[in-house]
Amino acid sequence: MQKQSIQTITSNLLNSTGCNELPIDVNKIASYLNVTIYAIELPEDISGILDVRTEPIILINKEHVLPRQRFSIAHELGHYQFHHLLGIIHVDKKSYYRNIKSTQGLDIIEIEANQFAANLLMPEDLIRNELEKYEDFIDMDEDIVAIMAAKFNVSVTAMGFRIHNLGYSWP
Ligand SMILES: [Zn+2]
Numbered sequence: 001m002q003k004q005s006i007q008t009i010t011s012n013l014l015n016s017t018g019c020n021e022l023p024i025d026v027n028k029i030a031s032y033l034n035v036t037i038y039a040i041e042l043p044e045d046i047s048g049i050l051d052v053r054t055e056p057i058i059l060i061n062k063e064h065v066l067p068r069q070r071f072s073i074a075h076e077l078g079h080y081q082f083h084h085l086l087g088i089i090h091v092d093k094k095s096y097y098r099n100i101k102s103t104q105g106l107d108i109i110e111i112e113a114n115q116f117a118a119n120l121l122m123p124e125d126l127i128r129n130e131l132e133k134y135e136d137f138i139d140m141d142e143d144i145v146a147i148m149a150a151k152f153n154v155s156v157t158a159m160g161f162r163i164h165n166l167g168y169s170w171p
Contacts, residue, residue: 006112009081010119022130023153024121026073030058035080037073048072050079050090067155071117078116083109121154122162131163 017032019025030037036055039062047068049059058076060069072092079090092110130151134144149159 006078006115007119007124010116011123013120014123020126022126022151023070024123026070026077026121029120030073030077033077033080035077039069045093046091048076048092050076050084051088052080052084053088056080056084065155067149067153067158070121070153071155071158074117074120075113077120078113079109081116082112118158118162118165122152122159124166126152127162127166131168 013029013032014020014024017025017029019028027037034056035058037058037060039060041063042049042059042061044061044063047061047064051057051059058073058080060072060076062069064072075092076090083090127148130148131144134141145160145163146156148163149156152159154162
């Protein structure tokens with residue numbers, strides 16, 4: 001799965017569902033894909049579960065803050081789009097981004113699910129539109145990243161990575 005094709009897929013999904021306003025309505029996209037979301041009690045270290053034994057279901061940890069729940073839903077939708085034939089139940093533990101930062105990294109399906117989630121919740125054109133409002137945005141300004149994170153309803157960490165990956169500088 002190439003990065004470009006992930007972007008094409010998420011962009012088509014956003015267009016098909018009419019999701020062009022912030023924050024992106026990830027529940028609407030799930031429902032468009034006929035995936036049911038349940039926010040339930042899960043062990044603290046479990047972020048999300050994709051269960052495709054019968055009807056596709058995503059379980060997310062209701063104790064986690066909303067930006068994290070939204071990212072978990074998008075991440076599991078990524079698995080649903082690309083990997084659900086690899087297993088019937090997929091369980092995601094811990095913070096995806098914490099794992100990415102480690103030198104070992106993650107296996108390819110986790111990277112792809114993260115790229116899908118980042119592209120879905122933080123579309124490149126919307127990020128660039130928002131950042132253009134800050135004429136003096138040169139280096140990664142923590143206040144601006146926090147404002148952007150709030151606008152997109154994602155974590156500050158996820159937003160920081162996204163902006164960085166789009167080629168903006170990082171102190
Ligand atoms: Zn995963």
